[in-house]
Amino acid sequence: MSEIIIEPVTRIEGHAKIAVSVGADGEVTDARFSVTQVRGFERIAVGRPLHEMPSFMARICGICPTSHLLASAKACDEVLGVSPPLAARQLRRVMNLAQIVQSHALHFFHLSSPDLLLGFDSDPGARNIAGVAARAPELARDGIALRKFGQQIIEKLGGKRIHPAWVVPGGVSAPLSTEQRDTILATVPDAHARAARTLDWFKKNLASWAEEAAHFGSFPSLYMGLVHHDSGNAAYSEGRLRMVDENGRRLLDDVDPRPYWEYLGEAVEPFSYLKSPYYKALGYPAGIYRVGPLARLNVIDHLGSPAADAELAEYRLRLGRFPNGSFHYHWARLIELLHCIDTIGAILSGPGILDEDVRAHAAVNNREGVGVSEAPRGTLFHHYRVDKDGIVQWVNLVIATGHNNLAMNRSVLQVAQHYIKGDQVREGALNRVEAVIRAYDPCLSCSTHAIGQMPLVLDVFGPGGELLRRVSRSAEQ
Amino acid sequence: MSEVRTLQIDGKDVAARSDETILCAAEENEIHIPTLCHLEGLSDVGACRLCVVEVEGTPKLMAACTTTVEEGMKVTTTSERLVAYRRRAIEMLFVERNHICAVCVANNNCELQAHARNVGLDHFELPLMHPALPVDASHERFVMDHNRCILCTRCVRVCDEVEQAHTWDVAGRGTGARIVSDLGMPWGSSTTCTSCGKCVQVCPTGALFEKGRSISEPKARRPYLPYLVRVKERER
Numbered sequence: 238m239s240e241i242i243i244e245p246v247t248r249i250e251g252h253a254k255i256a257v258s259v260g261a262d263g264e265v266t267d268a269r270f271s272v273t274q275v276r277g278f279e280r281i282a283v284g285r286p287l288h289e290m291p292s293f294m295a296r297i298c299g300i301c302p303t304s305h306l307l308a309s310a311k312a313c314d315e316v317l318g319v320s321p322p323l324a325a326r327q328l329r330r331v332m333n334l335a336q337i338v339q340s341h342a343l344h345f346f347h348l349s350s351p352d353l354l355l356g357f358d359s360d361p362g363a364r365n366i367a368g369v370a371a372r373a374p375e376l377a378r379d380g381i382a383l384r385k386f387g388q389q390i391i392e393k394l395g396g397k398r399i400h401p402a403w404v405v406p407g408g409v410s411a412p413l414s415t416e417q418r419d420t421i422l423a424t425v426p427d428a429h430a431r432a433a434r435t436l437d438w439f440k441k442n443l444a445s446w447a448e449e450a451a452h453f454g455s456f457p458s459l460y461m462g463l464v465h466h467d468s469g470n471a472a473y474s475e476g477r478l479r480m481v482d483e484n485g486r487r488l489l490d491d492v493d494p495r496p497y498w499e500y501l502g503e504a505v506e507p508f509s510y511l512k513s514p515y516y517k518a519l520g521y522p523a524g525i526y527r528v529g530p531l532a533r534l535n536v537i538d539h540l541g542s543p544a545a546d547a548e549l550a551e552y553r554l555r556l557g558r559f560p561n562g563s564f565h566y567h568w569a570r571l572i573e574l575l576h577c578i579d580t581i582g583a584i585l586s587g588p589g590i591l592d593e594d595v596r597a598h599a600a601v602n603n604r605e606g607v608g609v610s611e612a613p614r615g616t617l618f619h620h621y622r623v624d625k626d627g628i629v630q631w632v633n634l635v636i637a638t639g640h641n642n643l644a645m646n647r648s649v650l651q652v653a654q655h656y657i658k659g660d661q662v663r664e665g666a667l668n669r670v671e672a673v674i675r676a677y678d679p680c681l682s683c684s685t686h687a688i689g690q691m692p693l694v695l696d697v698f699g700p701g702g703e704l705l706r707r708v709s710r711s712a713e714q
Numbered sequence: 715m716s717e718v719r720t721l722q723i724d725g726k727d728v729a730a731r732s733d734e735t736i737l738c739a740a741e742e743n744e745i746h747i748p749t750l751c752h753l754e755g756l757s758d759v760g761a762c763r764l765c766v767v768e769v770e771g772t773p774k775l776m777a778a779c780t781t782t783v784e785e786g787m788k789v790t791t792t793s794e795r796l797v798a799y800r801r802r803a804i805e806m807l808f809v810e811r812n813h814i815c816a817v818c819v820a821n822n823n824c825e826l827q828a829h830a831r832n833v834g835l836d837h838f839e840l841p842l843m844h845p846a847l848p849v850d851a852s853h854e855r856f857v858m859d860h861n862r863c864i865l866c867t868r869c870v871r872v873c874d875e876v877e878q879a880h881t882w883d884v885a886g887r888g889t890g891a892r893i894v895s896d897l898g899m900p901w902g903s904s905t906t907c908t909s910c911g912k913c914v915q916v917c918p919t920g921a922l923f924e925k926g927r928s929i930s931e932p933k934a935r936r937p938y939l940p941y942l943v944r945v946k947e948r949e950r
Contacts, residue, residue, distance in 0.1 A: 285849065288928050293817045410928065626851035
C-alpha cells in the first residue's frame with residue numbers, strides 16, 4: 238500500500254493536508270483530510286468578561302469576523318436575557334448578509350474561479366486570480382467589485398471592514414444614519430448586475446465541468462440550515478433549524494437551534510484538529526451532514542427575493558430538488574450572493590431601519606447562552622457559560638466548516654479514487670483533490686479556532702510504508 | 715511662605731515658586747513633558763517615570779512631577795537619552811502585563827496606547843511576561859482587570875484624596891505589586907467603596923471600566939476633578 242500526502246492544501250482559508258492511501262493494485266483505498274492547526278480560542282476566552290466576547294471571538298478569523306461577531310453577540314444577548322430592539326436586529330442582519338456577500342465573492346472569484354475559468358489541468362503558476370484577470374478581466378473586476386460591496390457595507394455600519402466592534406451584546410452600538418443608508422442603497426443595483434452576470438457565465442459553462450460535477454463529493458447525505466419557520470424562506474440571522482435527508486425528508490424541522498447538543502454529536506479523530514460533528518440520531522459516522530450554500534438551498538423552500546428565487550427554480554430544474562454533488566456549492570454560492578445583495582436592499586428600504594433605539598442594556602441574568610447564525614460556510618454555534626459576575630467560564634464553538642468535515646473526507650476519497658491511479662500523480666489530479674475541498678470553502682482558521690496560509694506536499698508511500706515519491710508545492714501558488 | 719526661584723528649562727529662563735515642581739514650572743511656560751501617573755488635582759508619586767528630565771550637575775534622571783525647583787537649576791526635558799528612556803519605560807509597562815489593544819474597552823481611548831503611539835513603539839524588544847492575572851467583576855457596576863493595570867495609582871489617590879474612602883491600595887512589591895480593594899477582598903464585598911466611580915474615571919487604561927462597556931467604546935470623560943478639588947480646598 239502506498240500513501241499520497243497533499244500538504245499544504247492551497248487556496249482555502251487555513252492549514253491542512255490530504256493523505257491518500259494507494260493499494261498494491263494502484264487503486265486508492267483511503268483518503269483523509271487533516272487539519273493541522275489549532276488555536277485554542279475556547280481556552281483563551283476563559284476568565285474574560287462577557288462583553289468582550291463578540292470582538293474577541295471576531296479575531297478567530299479575518300475573512301468572516303462578522304459571522305463570529307454576530308453569533309457571539311447573540312450568545313451574549315441570551316446570557317443577558319435581552320432581546321435587541323428591532324432596528325438592531327435588522328442592522329445585524331444587513332451586516333451578516335454583507336459578510337456573506339464579501340466572503341462568497343472572495344471564495345468564488347479569488348479562490349475557485351482560477352480552476353473553473355482556466356481549467357483544473359492548467360499551469361499552476363498562472364492558476365490564480367491574476368491569471369483570471371489576464372484571461373477574463375471583466376470576471377475578475379466583478380469579483381473585486383462584489384467583495385468591495387460587501388466590505389464597504391460592513392465598514393459603513395461598523396466603522397471598520399475587518400473586526401468592527403459595532404455589534405455588541407444587546408444590539409449594536411450606533412444607529413444607522415440616513416446618509417449611510419442612502420450610500421449603501423445606491424450601490425445595490427450595480428452589485429446585483431454583477432452577481433447576475435456571473436451567474437449567467439457560470440450557467441453557460443456548467444456543461445464543461447460535467448466530469449468534476451459528477452465526481453466532486455457526489456453522494457447522498459443530510460443537509461442542515463436555518464429556515465424562517467413561517468415562510469420556509471432562507472434565514473441567516475434568526476431562524477429555526479431544519480435538517481433534511483437526500484430525499485427531502487425532514488429529520489429536524491422548526492427546531493430551536495440553541496440546544497445543539499441534543500441532536501449534534503462531536504467526534505474527534507486523531508489525524509485532525511478539526512472536530513467531526515454528526516447527527517446524533519444516526520450515530521457516527523453515519524450521521525454525516527453538510528452545511529453551507531448547497532445545504533441551505535436544499536433545506537429551504539424559497540430564498541425570499543424574486544430574482545434569486547427565479548435562479549433557484551432553474552437550479553432545481555437542472556440539478557433536481559436536492560442536488561447532492563459538492564461541486565454545486567459553487568452555483569449555490571452564486572445564487573446566495575444574488576439573494577443577499579437583494580435582501581440588503583430590501584431591509585434597508587424597509588421602515589424602522591433608522592430607529593435610534595438599537596441597544597438593550599442588562600446585567601447577567603442567565604449563566605449560559607447559545608448564539609446561532611448562518612455564516613457564509615454554514616451554521617455557526619457559539620456557546621458560553623459565565624459566572625454570576627459575567628466572567629466566561631467555559632466556551633464551545635461549533636464552526637460551519639466543522640459540520641462539513643465528514644463530507645469533506647468522503648469527497649476527498651471519491652475524487653482521489655476517480656483521478657488518482659497508482660503513484661503516477663498528475664498535477665491536475667492533485668489540484669482536483671484540493672479543489673473538492675475548496676468547493677466547501679472551508680475556513681480552517683475558524684474551525685480549529687488557527688493562523689495561516691496553505692502550503693502542500695503529496696507523499697506517495699509504498700506497500701511497506703516507504704516514501705516512493707513526494708510532490709510539493711509552496712504557499713505562494 | 716514660598717519664594718521665587720529662577721531656573722532654566724530647555725535653555726529658557728523661567729521663574730517659579732519655591733514649592734513648585736519642575737513639571738509645574740514647565741507647564742506654566744508651555745514646555746510639554748509627557749506624563750502618565752500625574753493627574754491635575756491629585757498628589758504626585760512619580761510612579762510611571764515618563765516625566766523624567768535631566769538636571770545639570772546630577773547623573774540621575776529626575777521625575778519632573780516630584781522634583782521641586784531650585785535656584786539656578788538647568789533642566790533638559792528632551793534629549794536622545796530621555797526619549798530612549800521614556801520609550802523603554804512605556805515598553806516595560808506593556809510587557810509587564812497583558813495589554814491586548816484590539817480587544818480592550820479602552821482601545822483608542824487609552825493614555826498608555828497614546829504614549830506608545832507618540833514614541834513610535836510598534837514592537838517589543840523585551841520579552842513579554844504574560845502573567846496570569848484575574849479580572850475582578852464582583853462589583854455591581856464596575857470591573858477591575860489587572861491584566862491592563864500599570865500601577866499608576868491614580869485610582870488609589872483619587873479614592874483617598876478626593877472621595878476619602880481609601881478603598882484602593884497597593885499590595886506586594888515589584889512585578890508582584892497589585893492594586894487591592896480593602897484588604898484584598900473582592901471589590902464587590904468592599905465595605906468602604908462608595909461606588910462613586912471616580913477611580914474608573916481617572917484610570918488611564920482599560921483596567922477599570924464600567925460593566926457592560928464593549929470593546930473600543932469611549933467612556934464619558936468628565937473633567938470634574940479640578941472642581942472637586944477646588945470645593946474641597948474651600949471647605950478647608
